Amino acid sequence: MGWFDGMGAIISALFANDAWTLGDALRANPQALWTLGFLVTVLGGLAVMAIYRAVPFIERYFEPTIMVVSYLTIGGIIFMGVIDRFFLNGQPPWSTTVPPFLFLIMTWVGCSYNVKLRTHLAFAEFRTIMPRTGQFACLLLDAVLWLGFAWIVIVTSTQETIGAAANFRFMAGTDNVMQWWFLISVPLAWLLLSGRVFQNLADDLRNYRRGDVMIRQAVIGGDA
Structure with missing residues (x-):
């Protein structure tokens, strides 16, 4: 089976709006899944770059806003949970399960923002003493590695998200909040x-x- 064979089945299942059907299509066409994931990573990344260039306000504030809102929401839930537990003799069962998923959102969106700032193992002290060609080669290697990581994470986390949706996984402590609502933030963040x-x-x-x-x-923690 070729790398592109089965891609049509995956796309058709996507528009069928049924997670179980989509999950079956992904499992039946693993090579096409990775090919499609690569295209999404590259073309989607280029589309995001175009949006950032077209709307500087989004480029500057979108990721920090998500991080701050997630962080404050986590703090608020934990604070109210402590008050409820020790002073009101009760605690919402979801107060210990929702914060980790919000932390998931904050972490990976923050990862994207720090790629912008180039604070992930930059080794700037070492690279600055290299010739320009060597510096450019290192920066090119950074790009290749990050895109490779993004490709892997987007494909695998999408599979997990679809699996959660297909099996109707609810957030522990709730009866109407789905896990995939939070899990989908991982491929989107990447x-x-x-x-x-x-x-x-x-x-x-x-x-x-x-x-x-x-x-x-x-x-x-700087700005760029």
Whole structure:
């Protein structure tokens, strides 16, 4: 079976709006799944980069807003859970299960934002002493590795999300909140990350051609 065989079945199952059917299509066409995942990673990342360039407000504030809202929501749920438990003799059963999923959202969206800031194992001190060609090669390697990671995570986390939807997994402690509502944030966050990778790669190509500085010191928690 070729790498593209079965892609039509997956796309048809997607538009059927049935998670069980989609899950069956993914399991029946694993090679097509990885091919489609690669296309989504690359084309989706380029689309995200285009959106960021077209709307600077989104580029600057979208990820930080999600991180801050998730963090404050986690803190609020935990705080109210403590008050309910020790002072009101009760605690919502979901107060210990929802925060980890919100942390999942905050973590991977934050990962995308830090790719923008280049604070993930940048080794700037080592790279700054390399010749320009070596610096560019390292930056290109960064892009290839990040896109490879994104490809793997998008495919595997999408499978897990569809499995959760197909099996009607509810959030523990609730009877109407689905797990896949939160799990889908993982492939979406890595799609944002792939957009940041292409954004950085475009900047690196421009700097290399113009003779500008290639490696800058990254600051965790800084702005760019």
